[in-house]
Amino acid sequence: xxSPRDGIVMVAYTHYPWDPRVRREAEALVGRGHxxxxxxxxxxxxxxxxxxxxxxxxxxxxxxxxxxxRRMPFHPPPMSHAAAPAAKQENLLINILxxxxxxxxxxxxxxxxSRLGPVWALVVALAFPIGYGAWDLVTRRKWxxxxxxxxxxxxxxxxLGLMKVDGFWxxxxxxxxxxxxxxxxxxxxxxxxxxxxxxxxxxxxxDTAKVHAVLEERSNVRAFERLLxxxxxxxxxxxxxSAVLNFxxxxxxxxxxxxxxxxxxxxxxxxxxxxxxxxxxxxxxxxGALWYLLAGVRRLTGLKLEEVFHQPPQKPKS
Numbered sequence: 001x002x003s004p005r006d007g008i009v010m011v012a013y014t015h016y017p018w019d020p021r022v023r024r025e026a027e028a029l030v031g032r033g034h035x036x037x038x039x040x041x042x043x044x045x046x047x048x049x050x051x052x053x054x055x056x057x058x059x060x061x062x063x064x065x066x067x068x069x070r071r072m073p074f075h076p077p078p079m080s081h082a083a084a085p086a087a088k089q090e091n092l093l094i095n096i097l098x099x100x101x102x103x104x105x106x107x108x109x110x111x112x113x114s115r116l117g118p119v120w121a122l123v124v125a126l127a128f129p130i131g132y133g134a135w136d137l138v139t140r141r142k143w144x145x146x147x148x149x150x151x152x153x154x155x156x157x158x159x160l161g162l163m164k165v166d167g168f169w170x171x172x173x174x175x176x177x178x179x180x181x182x183x184x185x186x187x188x189x190x191x192x193x194x195x196x197x198x199x200x201x202x203x204x205x206x207d208t209a210k211v212h213a214v215l216e217e218r219s220n221v222r223a224f225e226r227l228l229x230x231x232x233x234x235x236x237x238x239x240x241x242s243a244v245l246n247f248x249x250x251x252x253x254x255x256x257x258x259x260x261x262x263x264x265x266x267x268x269x270x271x272x273x274x275x276x277x278x279x280x281x282x283x284x285x286x287x288g289a290l291w292y293l294l295a296g297v298r299r300l301t302g303l304k305l306e307e308v309f310h311q312p313p314q315k316p317k318s
Contacts, residue, residue, distance in 0.1 A: 021216075
């Protein structure tokens with residue numbers, strides 16, 4: 001049995017001091033006169049070494065699995081044991097400009113025979129999401145989701161225009177994309193990477209390690225998993241709402257035969273109105289789902305709202 005002043009090393013595959021079980025044991029040993037060192041995982045913003053209430057803490061750049069991989073529907077995503085460098089952040093406004101706004105404006109205003117014509121307007125419009133997606137792939141080493149979505153949307157819009165189909169099918173196309181997203185959000189519940197973690201419960205913003213440690217301490221992990229399921233349904237509902245509004249707006253505005261200048265003007269008007277009519281209500285519903293999730297986290301953990309989010313790293317004292 002260890003005697004007072006003996007050195008004790010504890011290895012914890014979690015974050016310290018947020019794991020209450022390790023913290024209580026380490027501080028109890030310090031209170032009995034032992035020298036205690038804890039080797040644990042390090043999250044962004046934490047010091048590699050520090051002393052916390054008499055416990056010497058040494059942090060290693062590891063990422064931890066937050067959920068039991070046998071539980072459904074929330075399997076943890078695969079994680080590497082090496083700390084990855086911080087990814088370059090996307091600019092949302094430039095994303096929307098290149099992948100949504102510019103292609104829609106080109107199709108609406110330059111498809112006439114007196115300008116680019118329908119074929120070349122489609123080619124130029126497709127060049128924007130293709131070019132931006134390629135640039136993003138080179139600089140960030142990731143496929144740009146908005147570029148893929150913009151390419152498919154522009155290709156469908158231009159292709160339907162070239163085929164001069166009825167405006168009803170444009171409305172179906174406008175509704176299909178958000179509806180597919182809604183189905184994907186629900187279907188991801190049974191995958192290793194549920195999309196609610198990407199859109200709402202994102203570990204780049206929320207201190208998921210701290211939240212999970214407190215949930216385990218309070219035996220509320222299963223209640224939290226049910227909360228994530230409910231938040232997933234709310235998030236999917238925002239996409240389904242967007243689908244309904246997209247279909248209704250397209251049916252209301254697109255009256256002229258496709259391929260005509262009047263139809264192109266109606267298409268441009270629909271693009272302009274899509275933000276106040278569709279995006280704003282959908283964003284309100286999405287923020288409602290986020291608020292529901294955060295309120296549930298606060299109720300299950302007892303943490304304050306600012307404690308749920310990652311805190312910016314403290315500047316070293318001069």
